[in-house]
Structure formats: structure tokens, C-alpha cells
Amino acid sequence: MEEREVRIEGGEAYRCATDDTLLRAGLRAGLGFPYECNSGSCGTCKVELLEGQVITLRPDAPGLTDRDRAKNRILSCQARPETDCRIKVRLREENVPAYRPARFRARLEGERDLTHDIREFTFRAEPGHGFLPGQYALFYLPGLAVPRTYSMANVDDGSGRWQFIVRRVPGGTGTNTLFDKVPPGTEVAIDAPYGLAYLRPDAPRDIVCIGGGSGLAPVLSIARGAVRERKLDGREIHVFYGARTPRDLCGEAELRALPGYGERLFFHPVVSDAPADQPWSGAKGFVHDHAREWIGERWNAFEYYFAGPPPMAEAVQRMLIEKRVPYPQVHFDSFY
Ligand SMILES: Cc1cc2nc3c(=O)[nH]c(=O)nc-3n(C[C@H](O)[C@H](O)[C@H](O)COP(=O)(O)OP(=O)(O)OC[C@H]3O[C@@H](n4cnc5c(N)ncnc54)[C@H](O)[C@@H]3O)c2cc1C
Ligand code: FES
Numbered sequence: 001m002e003e004r005e006v007r008i009e010g011g012e013a014y015r016c017a018t019d020d021t022l023l024r025a026g027l028r029a030g031l032g033f034p035y036e037c038n039s040g041s042c043g044t045c046k047v048e049l050l051e052g053q054v055i056t057l058r059p060d061a062p063g064l065t066d067r068d069r070a071k072n073r074i075l076s077c078q079a080r081p082e083t084d085c086r087i088k089v090r091l092r093e094e095n096v097p098a099y100r101p102a103r104f105r106a107r108l109e110g111e112r113d114l115t116h117d118i119r120e121f122t123f124r125a126e127p128g129h130g131f132l133p134g135q136y137a138l139f140y141l142p143g144l145a146v147p148r149t150y151s152m153a154n155v156d157d158g159s160g161r162w163q164f165i166v167r168r169v170p171g172g173t174g175t176n177t178l179f180d181k182v183p184p185g186t187e188v189a190i191d192a193p194y195g196l197a198y199l200r201p202d203a204p205r206d207i208v209c210i211g212g213g214s215g216l217a218p219v220l221s222i223a224r225g226a227v228r229e230r231k232l233d234g235r236e237i238h239v240f241y242g243a244r245t246p247r248d249l250c251g252e253a254e255l256r257a258l259p260g261y262g263e264r265l266f267f268h269p270v271v272s273d274a275p276a277d278q279p280w281s282g283a284k285g286f287v288h289d290h291a292r293e294w295i296g297e298r299w300n301a302f303e304y305y306f307a308g309p310p311p312m313a314e315a316v317q318r319m320l321i322e323k324r325v326p327y328p329q330v331h332f333d334s335f336y
Contacts (some may be wrong), residue, residue, distance in 0.1 A: 004081035009050060010086040014080050022047065022054070023076035024101060024191065033093035037063075038077045038138060038194050039149055041336035045076045052085030057146065062336075095196060103191045107164055108184050114250040117168045118216070119179060120153065127160040129192065133225025134218045134305060136333065137162065137192030141177045147191065148174035151307065151333065153217035153254075155225045162190070165250075167214035197305060197331040199225040204305045205329070206236040208295070208302040212287050212315050214335055215308030216241060218249050222305045227258050227265060238294075238302075239335040242287025242312065246278040268294065288315045299323040299333040307333045 006022055007013040008031075012272045016025035023045050024031045035045040040061030049072050057078045064075055076089070106123035113119050121132045131137075133155050138147035151265045154163035156324035182188065199222050206225055219239055226237050237260075243249040248271070255267050274280035295302070304325065306316045313334040321328050 005084045007086045016280040020201040021077055022079045027097050027101050032091045033092055037336050040075055040078045046073045048088040049074050050086040053082040054079040055082055099193050101112050102129055105127055105187045107187045107207035121164045121326045124320055125160045130156045131193035133221040134197050135193040135195040137190050140189035151218040153220045165217040198206045201229045201231040203303040205303045208238050208304050210240045210291055210306035212308030218307040227260055237265045240287050240291045242270045245273050246280045247272055288319050299325050304330045310334045
């Protein structure tokens with residue numbers, strides 16, 4: 001594959017393959033690029049293109065406004081270099097990847113239904129590609145032009161096992177391909193790891209994880225990582241999980257299997273709707289409202305990790321801002 005040189009204004013230069021994006025190649029080179037979703041939606045990865053030409057993978061990406069376009073700003077996660085380029089971007093030391101992302105193949109080893117529309121997929125890759133609890137991978141699925149993003153549900157134990165929990169989206173091209181056209185034994189191309197909502201073992205606080213719907217995987221990964229982490233010995237871990245109805249709930253069995261369940265690790269399931277044929281005596285309402293009630297006045301006492309559909313992620317974010325939780329204690333992925 002041909003490569004181009006990308007020079008950062010006032011800083012270093014790195015090589016970017018013509019089938020790669022400016023963001024991903026920058027992270028592969030160990031540079032602390034700003035980013036979040038990697039799919040053109042959040043706008044965090046904007047850079048100014050000072051010189052050179054790029055191909056934009058998603059011209060209508062919601063992460064870029066007309067004003068940005070007029071100012072020659074591009075989304076580095078959606079930009080392939082056509083020529084050598086010069087860009088302006090403010091790198092962040094805290095974004096330097098612990099594991100540099102790489103492209104590799106993984107074989108689907110097994111799958112297991114967790115609910116009527118949520119399935120766990122276990123892939124096996126060559127050992128050697130690590131990840132942190134709470135990070136995500138890009139999936140190149142057969143027949144699809146652009147990758148789909150899925151968070152790891154397990155922790156990296158060096159064995160090359162990559163586990164995901166995916167909710168089938170009605171009419172969704174990616175999820176229906178994964179559920180119906182990728183039988184066990186199939187190899188897919190993965191690009192990983194990405195994501196900044198990973199477990200912070202050095203944060204001296206108890207943990208609150210909030211997940212909704214398809215957002216179970218990263219909160220499970222965080223919980224699984226936290227119970228193994230010596231630095232977090234004795235810290236409490238509270239997993240709040242919101243589902244629409246009781247039959248959409250999952251995750252309890254996986255948490256129950258972890259050491260310390262019921263002693264320092266707790267599951268708080270919440271449903272927003274309990275129809276007559278699905279009796280439910282637990283918490284009802286929105287998951288963030290339930291978390292708010294439970295937290296009471298102790299807002300600064302926790303490290304917060306959350307993931308799920310944008311309306312849920314935005315509601316949690318608003319709540320934490322309103323409660324003045326210091327920004328460094330908050331880590332999240334919005335599942336655009
Ligand atoms: C950081 C992150 C982590 C995620 N983790 C999980 C997870 O663990 N489990 C889970 O179930 N879901 C997760 N998601 C959501 C997931 O990536 C998909 O959006 C979802 O599965 C629906 O995909 P679909 O292809 O079925 O639906 P579609 O409606 O076909 O596509 C959904 C999304 O794919 C992208 N997309 C579609 N077409 C294009 C295009 N032409 N160019 C560029 N992008 C396009 C858009 O972002 C769109 O919103 C995550 C999302 C993000 C951003
Ligand atoms: S990281 Fe590029 S738009 Fe979100």
C-alpha cells in the first residue's frame with residue numbers, strides 16, 4: 001500500500017497509508033490525537049488542513065458543520081491522504097495510546113444469545129494485540145463499505161480473545177450482517193484498540209458504571225478489569241444497566257461470576273417499561289434517574305464510566321455536568 005507523509009504544524013511528521021485515515025495512522029504512530037467515536041459523528045477529531053488533498057470517506061458526516069468546511073477543517077477519522085499533507089492539530093499527552101492500534105484478522109469462535117436481540121460474539125486473534133478495559137474495535141464486515149464500531153466486553157488476558165456484545169438494530173446493515181452472515185469459523189478484519197473511556201486504575205475512588213441497551217459490553221469490561229486490578233482492591237463497583245423491558249435485561253449472570261459480587265460489586269438493573277406479561281418488582285424509569293437517586297449527594301466520590309445510545313449518554317453527561325462532577329472523573333462513549 002502506498003503511503004503519504006502527514007506533517008503536523010510545528011511538530012512531527014508521520015506516514016499514513018492511502019487506505020488509512022489521518023487519525024488512525026497518527027495513533028498507530030503513537031501520537032495523542034483528539035478523538036472519540038472514530039465514525040464521523042462527534043466532531044472531536046477535527047483538524048485544519050493547511051496543505052495537501054484528502055479523500056473524505058463520509059462527506060455528510062454529522063461531526064462537521066458548514067462553518068468548519070469553510071475554514072478548511074476536516075474530520076481526521078474520515079480523511080484519507082491523497083497527497084502529502086500538512087495539518088494543524090493540538091495533540092494531547094493523555095491521548096497517547098497505551099496500545100497502538102493495528103489491523104489484524106480474527107476468527108469468530110462462538111456466539112451466545114443474551115436476550116432476544118443481544119448477542120455475545122467471541123473472536124480469536126493471534127496473541128499480541130492488547131487493549132484496555134472499556135476500549136473498542138472497528139469491524140470490517142463482509143460486503144460493507146465502512147467499518148462498524150463495537151466495544152470489547154472482556155479484558156485482555158494475552159490469549160487473543162476478543163469478546164463483543166452487540167444489539168441487533170432493526171434494519172441496521174452492520175448488525176444484521178454480523179448476526180446472519182458471519183457464522184462461527186468466519187474471519188473478519190478488525191482494527192483496534194481505540195477509545196479513551198478506559199479503566200483508570202490510578203483513580204482513588206469507587207466506580208459507577210452506567211450502560212443502556214447496547215452499552216453493556218464496555219461497562220462489563222470495566223467491571224471485569226476493576227476486580228482484577230490490585231490498585232482498586234477494596235473499591236466498590238456499581239453497574240447500573242437500563243433496558244426497555246425486563247426481557248431486554250442482561251449482564252447479571254456475567255457480573256455474578258466475578259469475585260466480590262454482592263460484597264463490593266453490585267448490579268442495579270432498571271427498566272423503563274414493564275408490560276403486564278413481564279412482571280417486574282425492581283427499579284423502573286430511566287437508568288440515569290435511578291443512578292441520580294442512588295448517588296444522593298456523593299457526586300464527587302466516584303469515577304464515572306458510561307456508554308450507550310446518544311440520548312442516554314447525553315442525559316448522563318448533562319446530569320454529571322449539572323452536579324459539577326470534575327471532568328477528569330468522567331469517561332464515556334456515545335454509541336452513534
Ligand atoms: C464507540 C462506539 C462503541 C460502540 N459499541 C457498541 C457495542 O458494544 N455494541 C453495540 O451493539 N453497538 C455498539 N456501537 C454502535 C454500533 O457501532 C452501530 O452503530 C450499531 O451496531 C448499528 O449499526 P448498523 O450497521 O446495524 O446500523 P446502520 O443504521 O446501518 O449504521 C449505524 C451507524 O453506522 C454508521 N454508518 C452507516 N453508514 C455509514 C456510512 N456510509 N459512512 C460512515 N458511517 C456510516 C453511522 O454511524 C450509523 O449511525 C458502538 C458505537 C460507537 C461509536
Ligand atoms: S472521532 Fe471523528 S467525528 Fe468522532
